[in-house]
Amino acid sequence: MPHNLIIGKKSCITQALTKYIKNAEIFSANELNKINIEDIRSKKKINLIFNNFYPSKKLNNLTFRDYSEFEKLSIQKLTHILSEISPKKINKIIYTSSASIYRLAENVDSEKKDEFNRELYSAFKLASEKIILNYCSKNNLDYHIFRVFNSFGNPDDSFSFIEKIIKFKRKNKEILLVNNGNSIRDFIHVDDIGKIYSIFLKKKIRSGIYDLGSGNGYLIKDIISFANFSHKKIKKKNRLCEFHNSIADIKSLQKNNPNYKFKS
Numbered sequence: 001m002p003h004n005l006i007i008g009k010k011s012c013i014t015q016a017l018t019k020y021i022k023n024a025e026i027f028s029a030n031e032l033n034k035i036n037i038e039d040i041r042s043k044k045k046i047n048l049i050f051n052n053f054y055p056s057k058k059l060n061n062l063t064f065r066d067y068s069e070f071e072k073l074s075i076q077k078l079t080h081i082l083s084e085i086s087p088k089k090i091n092k093i094i095y096t097s098s099a100s101i102y103r104l105a106e107n108v109d110s111e112k113k114d115e116f117n118r119e120l121y122s123a124f125k126l127a128s129e130k131i132i133l134n135y136c137s138k139n140n141l142d143y144h145i146f147r148v149f150n151s152f153g154n155p156d157d158s159f160s161f162i163e164k165i166i167k168f169k170r171k172n173k174e175i176l177l178v179n180n181g182n183s184i185r186d187f188i189h190v191d192d193i194g195k196i197y198s199i200f201l202k203k204k205i206r207s208g209i210y211d212l213g214s215g216n217g218y219l220i221k222d223i224i225s226f227a228n229f230s231h232k233k234i235k236k237k238n239r240l241c242e243f244h245n246s247i248a249d250i251k252s253l254q255k256n257n258p259n260y261k262f263k264s
Contacts, residue, residue: 002091003043004201007032007081008051012154013096016194017049021201024049029077037084046085047201049094050128052077056159059121074124079131087139094197095132098125099149099186099213099246129209142207144200146193149213149248153190153263161220162187165227174235181221186213186247189263196257205256213248214262 004021008014009028017024027036029052040046054073062070100122129145136143152162168175193212199205224234254260 002045002047004047004049005040005043006049006051007077008053008096010055011051011096012151012157012160012190013148013193013197014051015154016190017051017197018194019191020194020198029073032077032081037081040081040085041089043089045091046089047092047094048081048085048090049096049197049201050078050132051096053096053125053128054121056121059118062120070120070124074121075128075131078128082131082135087135087141090139090141092142092144092201093132093136094200095128095143095145097129097145097147097209098122099147099211099248101126101129101147102246136207144205144207145209146197146212147209147248148193149186149188149211149246151190151193152187157190161185162223165223168233169227169229172233174233175224175227175229177221177224177234177236179238180236181219181224182244183220184217184245184247185220186215186217188213188248192262196253196260199257203256208252210253211248211250212253213250215248215250217245217247 004024006014006017006021006024006026007029009026009031014026018026027040052073054070058066098121100118104119104122104126132143132145135141150161151157152160154160155163155166157163165175167173192214196212
């Protein structure tokens, strides 16, 4: 049976995976060294799960001083590992990508300011996907790329919109409502992400790119309303460029897991 090796120690998805994948070895991308690489090489057969990337919570404050670290954590660690380990040792690769990639197409010719560095993040995610696709196709390896939508369920996830709402409500803090909350988003619990990764590791499932969300869309302003924030605690910022509808297409996911039920 292949060893499950997870790259990305601080990832919220890694934390969820540890509930459902027993005896998995976890490596911090920052701490990868010759000893760790040799340890990975010593395994007979491995499943590689890449959950490492530049921390999303740091994106808003990215400056030129952070470019080197951004590049290293976003793509250099991925290429380094793939270059150092023989494809013959790899059974399957899973890569954690992002639904934010879908926004790139509409902005490919745009010179608008990327205020929150989301497009930079998405571009590097797409580049990483292409590296995985190139590597696996040339070496005839199974792969699953998951474009994850908005996650919730981990209170330590500072990038999660749902967790932010919960935290701000408890602390009676102001919440930012962008474009009057008229955008639609899909949300998936981290436990569902962990379970689905586990299923794809165990079963023989066709290689490919999969949307990982619940397939349901929710208006942001309805969520804010449900949380019952007072008007004084809602700070509005309009005319910001954002993707209006972002809902996972889960048809491919359902073909392999027809009876799977997502957490509400």
